[in-house]
Amino acid sequence: MTGTPQARPAGWLPTRWSRLNGPQRIAGVDLARGLAVIGMVAAHLLWIDDFDFADASTWIGVVDGRSSILFATLAGVSIGLVTGGTSPLAPPEMRVARGRLAVRAGMLWLIGIWLIATGVPVYVILPAYALLFLIALPLVTLGARSLFLLAGALALVMPFVQVLLDSLPFWSTAWGELVSVAIGWHYPFPVWIAFVLAGLGAARAGILTLRVQLWLLAAGSALAVAGYGLDAASGATASEIVRFGGAVWTAAPHSSGLLEVIGSGGFALAVIGLCLLACRTILTWVALPVRAVGAMPLTAYTAQLVIWAIAATVILGNPGDLRGFRDLEPFWPIILSLVIGCTAWALLIGRGPLEWLVDRVARLLVRRR
Numbered sequence: 001m002t003g004t005p006q007a008r009p010a011g012w013l014p015t016r017w018s019r020l021n022g023p024q025r026i027a028g029v030d031l032a033r034g035l036a037v038i039g040m041v042a043a044h045l046l047w048i049d050d051f052d053f054a055d056a057s058t059w060i061g062v063v064d065g066r067s068s069i070l071f072a073t074l075a076g077v078s079i080g081l082v083t084g085g086t087s088p089l090a091p092p093e094m095r096v097a098r099g100r101l102a103v104r105a106g107m108l109w110l111i112g113i114w115l116i117a118t119g120v121p122v123y124v125i126l127p128a129y130a131l132l133f134l135i136a137l138p139l140v141t142l143g144a145r146s147l148f149l150l151a152g153a154l155a156l157v158m159p160f161v162q163v164l165l166d167s168l169p170f171w172s173t174a175w176g177e178l179v180s181v182a183i184g185w186h187y188p189f190p191v192w193i194a195f196v197l198a199g200l201g202a203a204r205a206g207i208l209t210l211r212v213q214l215w216l217l218a219a220g221s222a223l224a225v226a227g228y229g230l231d232a233a234s235g236a237t238a239s240e241i242v243r244f245g246g247a248v249w250t251a252a253p254h255s256s257g258l259l260e261v262i263g264s265g266g267f268a269l270a271v272i273g274l275c276l277l278a279c280r281t282i283l284t285w286v287a288l289p290v291r292a293v294g295a296m297p298l299t300a301y302t303a304q305l306v307i308w309a310i311a312a313t314v315i316l317g318n319p320g321d322l323r324g325f326r327d328l329e330p331f332w333p334i335i336l337s338l339v340i341g342c343t344a345w346a347l348l349i350g351r352g353p354l355e356w357l358v359d360r361v362a363r364l365l366v367r368r369r
Helices: 012-021 027-045 056-063 066-082 091-117 126-139 144-166 174-183 189-206 210-234 244-248 258-278 288-295 297-316 322-327 331-348 353-365
Strands: none
Touching: 012 027, 012 288, 012 331, 027 056, 027 066, 027 258, 027 288, 027 297, 027 331, 056 066, 066 091, 066 126, 066 189, 066 258, 091 126, 091 297, 091 353, 126 174, 126 189, 144 189, 144 244, 144 258, 189 210, 189 258, 210 258, 288 297, 288 331, 297 322, 297 331, 297 353
C-alpha cells in the first residue's frame, strides 16, 4: 500500500513481479486482506455449523463474522497507510487524502448498492464499509495511543448502545428497512468503527516494525482468549440473546455483543500480526496467490457476487435461492477462479480493475493544488 518511492525495475519479469512484491505493497497486509475476502466467500457459500474449538468438524465456522471484522480492521490499516503511516500527513496533503478517501467511500457505496440490487441473498458489506470510511476521516490526525484508547472505549460502550438502537421501532417500518440496507446496518457503524480505529492505530504505531507485529499478535490473542473464554464460561445462550443482557453478553457472530467485539476484534489484530510475521519468511512466496486476492479485494469481493448472481440466474432461475445455490457446491470453483484470476491479473496487468477505477475517479475529482 505504501512505501518509499523507488525506481521501477527494468525488464518484463521484474516489472510484473514488483506488482505484488514491490515497495508499494505490504505483503502481510495483502495476505490478511486476501484471507478476509476468502473467509467472507466461505461464509456466503458454505453450510457452516457454529464454531466449537473442541470439535474440529466445526472449525470452518471461524470465518463466520470474524472475516468481515478482519476486513473492517484492515480498512483502518489502509486508511492509516494512505494518510501518512506512522506520522499523519501535513495539513495540505491530508486535505487531499481525506478528499480522495471520501470519494472512494462514495464509490464503494454505489458499488455496494448495485451488488444488493443483483438480488444475491447476502448482507453486502460495502455500504457499511463506505460509511465507516467517512466516520474515520476526522480522526486520521490522531496518534496511535489515542486511536487505541478511543477504539477500546468504543468497544466497551457501544455494544450497550447498539442494543438500544436495535430496539427502536423505526427499523420495522418501510423507511427503516430502506435505511438499514443503505447504511449496512448488519455491520452497525456505532460498534464497527472500533475495529476501523484499531486498524488505524496499528498503522500509526508502525505496522512494518517487528515490535508492533509481535504486539499485534500477542495483544490480539489475549483479547480473543478473553472474549471467547468469557463467552464459553458465561455467555448468553441463543434464547437469552433476545433480552438486553443476553444481547450484550455474547460472542455470537454478527451479534455486535461485547464479547464478540472483544474476541473477534482481538482475533482480527492477531491475524494481521501473524500475517505480517509470516511474510517475513519464505511463506510470503507460498502465499502469493492469496496475497494477489488481497491486493484487489474490491474486485475479488464484487466478482464473487456477480458470478453468483449470473450462475444462480442461469442454473436456478433465481439469484436469491441461497439453499439451491449452496447445494451446487460452488465454493471451490469460485475461489479457484478468484485466486487464479487475481494472480494472473496482478502479474500481467497490475492493479485490480475496480481498485484502478475508484482511485482514478478519486484523483480526477480531488486534485493536488
